[in-house]
Amino acid sequence: MKTIDVCLSPDLIHLHDISDKNVVVVDILRATSCMVSGLANGVKSITPFASLDLCCAMKEKGYLIAGERGGQKVEGFDLGNSPFDYMNAKVKGHKIAVTTTNGTVAIDKSKGAVSVVIGAFLNLSAVASYLRKREESVLIFCAGWKGKVNLEDSLFAGALVEELQNDFTNECDSPLLVQAAYQNMKHDLVGFIKNSSHAKRLNRLNVHEDIEFCMKQDEYDVLPVLNGDELVTDQA
């Protein structure tokens, strides 16, 4: 039987062997929600960078450069880290290089897995259906916040565990934990998330619309997968 496990923070990833697993990276607010939105809206590819300097250097190679530090668009960058930036007609057909505080770091740490896919509430069913078809076990990798556990990524993990509960067995207790949290809060996900520490951080930047959008379920039937160093669309 295939197993499912959840890594609640990038600081815990060394405890997991990812070499025989499909890894789902999740950063609901907002990195992976942006990636799903961009590829669903015609962006050609998205190359994630943990380093700001390496991302910046991609401008010379013809990429649009995107991302945030402290939640705010980096000075001189073409895009910030709002899903709405990735839906702008101007980015259609372009290659984007992106760096964010947590999401792109988690993607970097996932290299070496059998496959790396990008999860968000926006593409929950597409992710679940891909994983059901694969032979390997699964690790859901929450980007968290600077090494700390966060609510929104944990709730997404719980939603995905619930979707897959008949196809996978739990490898440890974190799937049980996040599923229980999801079951407890699913009647008002937006309400609970608005109370989370990162939503409060983002509220100071006036991004209420981003938060509500990122919590929409199955807005897109698109599955971003890591191909070499870039995320491209796999038809779910």
Ligand code: 3SL
């Ligand atoms: O940390 C990240 O990867 C970002 O998604 C954080 S923010 O929502 O843009 O502040």
